[in-house]
Amino acid sequence: MSEIVGVTLQGVSKTYAGGNVAALNTIDLEIRAGAFFSILGPSGCGKTTLLRIIAGFEYPSAGRVFIGERDVTALSPRERDIAMVFQDYALYPHMTAAQNMTFNLRNRRVPKAEIARRLAETASILGIEPLLHKRPALLSGGERQRVALGRAMIRKPQIFLMDEPLSNLDLKLREQMRIELSRLHQALGVTVVFVTHDQAEAMTLSSELAVLRGGTLQQMGPPDRVYARPANIFVARFIGSPSMNLLRASVRGGRLVMESEGTALPVPADARLQEGEALLIGVRPHDLKVGRKGEGGLAVKVALTEHLGRHNFVVCHPVGGTACLHEQDAIQFETEASVRYPVGTELELSAAPDALRLFTPSGERRDEAP
Amino acid sequence: MTDAKFDRGTVQRAAERGHAPSVSRRGFLKGAAAGAAIAAASSAVTWRGAIAESKKLVVTTMPGPRWEMALKASAKAYMEKNKDVSIEVLVSPYAEHYQRIGTSLIEDSSDFDAHLFDPVLIGQSYPKLLPLQEHFDKDPEWRDYYINGVPYFYRGSWDWDGVPYSIVHDANCMMTWWRKDVFAGAGLAEPARFETILENAKKLNEKKPGAGFMTCAARNAWFLGMTYTGMMWGFGGKWYENDSPERFGRLSKDNPPGKVTLDSPENIAAMTMLRDLSKVWNEASLNAQEFENAEAFKNDVSHQQIMWSGFMILQNPKENPNFHDKLVSRDFALGGTNNDASKTGMKGGFGLAIPKASKNIDLMVDFAKFVTRPENAENFILAGGQPSNTSLLNKWGEQPQYQVFKSIAQGIANGHHLAQFAEGPELFQLITQHAGDVVTGKAEPEQACVNMKKDVEVLLERGGYNA
Amino acid sequence: MRLRRRRATELAAVGSGQSRVYRGERLAPALMLAPSVVILLALVIGPFVFLIDTALHRQNLFQTTPPRYVGADNFYYLFISTKFQVALVRMLVFAVTALAAEFVLGFVLAAWVHRLRDLPGMAIVRTLLTTPILVAPIVAAVMWRFMYQPDFGVINYILGLVGIPKPGWLSDPDIALFAIIAIDVWQWTPFVFLIVLAGMYAIPRSLYEAAKLDGTSPWRQITHLTIPWFKRVLVIVLLLRLIDLLRAFEVIVATTQGGPGDASYTLPVLVWETAFVNFQMGDAAAASLVLLVIVTIVITLLIRAISRQGVVGQGRR
Incomplete structure (x- = not known):
């Protein structure tokens, strides 16, 4: 097995159409050896471009790419010792699963016995021995996925790249494959760079993730940290489902007062805020609690309840109007499954001070003193 | 009749039929010219009275200056003289033209008043065509002008059993062309014999490769077949036993052709000459079309060719500004053991035949006569036509630009005719095919002639000509 | 019920x-x-x-006598004639040579254009490469006839400038058939090119990227990826071209009419000459039936041979 190494991107930019369209803006990334690193973002954010630059299918307009200590910026894909699992799997349709998996080894004229040994080994890890003689057309989505993984694994590359490999699977299979990928990553201990637009996938699989938006890196770090301390309101809303609620407030008399109606929330203990400062308050749905009437929470009226089995999501509108909401028209919170509010019920919502995330009006994190 | 020995000096057989005078060839040509001059002066009065009412004529033809253009110019002149007549000339290419003739005759269609076509069809079509003798006799002046001016061994091609079914429209034959300035400069002899042509070719090639000799097309339009057939005749050969000038190359079941003689020593000698020429000729010859041969003369590429009389345009200063006055022609060459100057070459040409079903017979006969008259000669010739009457040919041939007409006047009296039986085109295919084998090096002359004979025998047998 | x-x-x-x-x-x-x-x-x-x-009849269009029933005579005389034997060989040489050339060239061009597809100006190159299809075959043939003319043609003019010996392209019996093949190749390679290129564009990019990562050489990409991927399309183009080539006619008639000698005399030319020059309709009908049978046999054998190979996604490899 090749030595396990990481990937480093230094100031990588990519522009198209003669420099008019920027796909990537000066990206710096440090992917540690053995990490399961997700690149997360909505479609068009540049995550696939970034992956293709690492793979060598595209070359950066500026910046450098390192695999381990090796500067691979100018190297062709085949010189980079990487394997990739494609969104559509890209299995060779006229080859059997076994031929697909061993094509690389055959290209490199690896001895036949060695090919057979590695094929058996890889197939057994993935549990696809019965599929080896079949062509892709006869395989299910999940089976194709495994064969594609097998094709990548059998080469024992330094880096695994995966481009939304789970997006073509149905929900159940996707969850299954997530577990499988996690298991494989732990078993093989290789570096994986995983591109996805599905934050849940990124959260569950990654040891570290990077959030991209419009070609710009928003935040990078372990998933729990990014979840807990989003760098800006984009990350805050992109990570976590349902999205974080964002409320407009300002600091008045040591409390956070809602724009529209003067409802006040307690200020987080560590925040050093200035009197009169305008803020955005972020609060995740599961952190909002229904307080008793008259205790001074945010007055809302229930519009809809989504029953999800173990818990419910309640969608409600502020009684005082939506002026207090930032780029959303309703507030969501989570309750136990057993708790039900009829439509029209008026409630007062509040949250513990340490559950509040503060952002400047322009959307940047405002935890520390200015 | 079958074993009639043809002697060109006295046109005895023909005279018995009452169509040709019994004079020597030279005298005949001279006489014809004189007769024509008289006829030209006196005939203008009679032909007009025949037209009674406003009529429309429809005449079919193939494209090209010798047929379409000359006919159209004649029609225009005729309509100017006869304001109540309109003449439509329908032009279509080879296959369509003959299909149209065939179907319209079979169906007795009255849509057409005349077809301009070669005599190859007379044998099948004469029962549907108007016999013209009676119409000739109504106008003795024109008749004498025509009969005396168009040699019997040319005109007779359009006859069947001594009855004329066509008024010969134009005259065409294969002949030798050369650049007289080049020949004079190099001291070369006039190419009257193929041996001379070969010798000249070699000498000309020494000075300029490809200049010595050119002809056209190993399969294209059967030109090679026509060249070879002319050579066969010029070398004293025959197609078959009963091949004689008065049979006009015709075959008939009642009058069988007899033994095929395509492997006779004369024919083999002609084939050998063709092979020898092919070794020195301009390379383009094997696939050239007429225009390419013309370009070769115009651009000083070749200096000696065997070609159709249609090359006459090259003696026109406009068509050939550099060498028009240096290009000359003569009758097809002789070769081998043959010294009979009246027996050489290959001729062709078209005649105006009137379907019996035509509703405008008198008018059409009048127009056909007009086409051939001296007073129409200028329209006819300036449009690109080559008249059939030797009096016109010899008279116009005095002008340098029409020198070729003198060669035509000889050629149409001397040359062998195209085959005039149903399998005619196929016979030419076979001859071309085997001549092609020789010039492309696929077969030796003797073998090619034997093969050609075998194939022609099969053809005649299948056609039921030799039982 | x-x-x-x-x-x-x-x-x-x-x-x-x-x-x-x-x-x-x-x-x-x-x-x-x-x-x-x-x-x-x-x-x-x-x-x-x-x-x-x-x-089954002897029938000449110029004859007024009615067609005469001759049984299989027309076939008999056709088979024993050297013309027919020559025409058969020429037809096969013409079709096979032109087919091979059109395929190799069309494929190489398509692979080249596909490989460089992202370069600016490739759309123009693509269009230029396909223009010969737009020329009417008869026009193309006449145009080439002029270009091939040994004394005045542009090809020999250029050869003359360089000092290379000038062949009689259409008048040398050893060259003529191949000179005509070159015309067909010029005109129809773009057709192969276009369809092969369309097939290449239909191949997902990711397949090539996967192949690159798998360390596949450009040549192996073609043999192991491109060709197997659209074998079916290739088969269709192959059949279309072969049928066209076996009955190729106008390009020959407009250049050499089968000559010089019989150097380019193919079966379709024989049929044409028999029917529309000689007007021997019985012989021509017999010859065209034979041509039909030959084309059908060749095509059927080919389809069988290819379908035995299997197509994308099914069958053995």
């Missing part, structure tokens, strides 16, 4: 008018088929029967 039940329903619904309705229903399929049957009879079966009938 089903019909009877239906009929009972109709009986109930329509009452006295039932039998007419029923008959109409039964006739409807026949009536709907009728136009296509008539067209088929008129355009295919009728002429075909006529062709066979013609082939």
Whole structure:
């Protein structure tokens, strides 16, 4: 097995159409050896471009790419010792699963016995021995996925790249494959760079993730940290489902007062805020609690309840109007499954001070003193 | 009749039929010219009275200056003289033209008043065509002008059993062309014999490769077949036993052709000459079309060719500004053991035949006569036509630009005719095919002639000509 | 049973008018088929029967005598004639050589254009490469005839400038057939190129990227990826071209008419010459039937051979 190494991107930019369209803006990334690193973002954010630059299918307009200590910026894909699992799997349709998996080894004229040994080994890890003689057309989505993984694994590359490999699977299979990928990553201990637009996938699989938006890196770090301390309101809303609620407030008399109606929330203990400062308050749905009437929470009226089995999501509108909401028209919170509010019920919502995330009006994190 | 020995000096057989005078060839040509001059002066009065009412004529033809253009110019002149007549000339290419003739005759269609076509069809079509003798006799002046001016061994091609079914429209034959300035400069002899042509070719090639000799097309339009057939005749050969000038190359079941003689020593000698020429000729010859041969003369590429009389345009200063006055022609060459100057070459040409079903017979006969008259000669010739009457040919041939007409006047009296039986085109295919084998090096002359004979025998047998 | 039940329903619904309705229903399929049957009879079966009938008669269009029944004579004389044997060989040489050249060139061009597809100006290159298809075949043939002319043609003019010996492209019996093949290749390689290129564009980019990562050489990409991927398209192009080439005609007639000698004399030229130069309709019908049978046999054998190989996604590899 090749030595396990990481990937480093230094100031990588990519522009198209003669420099008019920027796909990537000066990206710096440090992917540690053995990490399961997700690149997360909505479609068009540049995550696939970034992956293709690492793979060598595209070359950066500026910046450098390192695999381990090796500067691979100018190297062709085949010189980079990487394997990739494609969104559509890209299995060779006229080859059997076994031929697909061993094509690389055959290209490199690896001895036949060695090919057979590695094929058996890889197939057994993935549990696809019965599929080896079949062509892709006869395989299910999940089976194709495994064969594609097998094709990548059998080469024992330094880096695994995966481009939304789970997006073509149905929900159940996707969850299954997530577990499988996690298991494989732990078993093989290789570096994986995983591109996805599905934050849940990124959260569950990654040891570290990077959030991209419009070609710009928003935040990078372990998933729990990014979840807990989003760098800006984009990350805050992109990570976590349902999205974080964002409320407009300002600091008045040591409390956070809602724009529209003067409802006040307690200020987080560590925040050093200035009197009169305008803020955005972020609060995740599961952190909002229904307080008793008259205790001074945010007055809302229930519009809809989504029953999800173990818990419910309640969608409600502020009684005082939506002026207090930032780029959303309703507030969501989570309750136990057993708790039900009829439509029209008026409630007062509040949250513990340490559950509040503060952002400047322009959307940047405002935890520390200015 | 079958074993009639043809002697060109006295046109005895023909005279018995009452169509040709019994004079020597030279005298005949001279006489014809004189007769024509008289006829030209006196005939203008009679032909007009025949037209009674406003009529429309429809005449079919193939494209090209010798047929379409000359006919159209004649029609225009005729309509100017006869304001109540309109003449439509329908032009279509080879296959369509003959299909149209065939179907319209079979169906007795009255849509057409005349077809301009070669005599190859007379044998099948004469029962549907108007016999013209009676119409000739109504106008003795024109008749004498025509009969005396168009040699019997040319005109007779359009006859069947001594009855004329066509008024010969134009005259065409294969002949030798050369650049007289080049020949004079190099001291070369006039190419009257193929041996001379070969010798000249070699000498000309020494000075300029490809200049010595050119002809056209190993399969294209059967030109090679026509060249070879002319050579066969010029070398004293025959197609078959009963091949004689008065049979006009015709075959008939009642009058069988007899033994095929395509492997006779004369024919083999002609084939050998063709092979020898092919070794020195301009390379383009094997696939050239007429225009390419013309370009070769115009651009000083070749200096000696065997070609159709249609090359006459090259003696026109406009068509050939550099060498028009240096290009000359003569009758097809002789070769081998043959010294009979009246027996050489290959001729062709078209005649105006009137379907019996035509509703405008008198008018059409009048127009056909007009086409051939001296007073129409200028329209006819300036449009690109080559008249059939030797009096016109010899008279116009005095002008340098029409020198070729003198060669035509000889050629149409001397040359062998195209085959005039149903399998005619196929016979030419076979001859071309085997001549092609020789010039492309696929077969030796003797073998090619034997093969050609075998194939022609099969053809005649299948056609039921030799039982 | 089903019909009877239906009929009972109709009986109930329509009452006295039932039998007419029923008959109409039964006739409807026949009536709907009728136009296509008539067209088929008129355009295919009728002429075909006529062709066979013609082939059994000796018939010259110039003859006023009626066609004479000669049995299989026309076939017999065709088979023993050297013309036919030559024409058969020439036809096969023409088709196979041109096919091979068009495929290799079309494929190489397509692979080249596909590889460089992202370069600016490739759209223009693509368009330029396909223009020969737009030229009418007869025009192309005449144009090439002029260019091939040994004394005035542009090709020999250029060769003359360079000082290379000038061949008689269409008049040298050893070269003529190949000079005509070159015309066909010039005109129809773009067709192969276009379809192969379209096939290449249809291959997902990711397949090539996967192949690159798998360390596949460009040559192996073609042999192990491109060709297997659109074998089916290739088969169709191959068949289309082969059928076209076996009956190639205008390009030959417009350049050499089968000559010089019989250097470019193919079976279709023989059919044309027999029918429309010699007007021997019986012989021509026999020859064209033979041509039809040969083309059918070649195509059937080819389809069998190829389908045995299997196509994308199924069969053995």
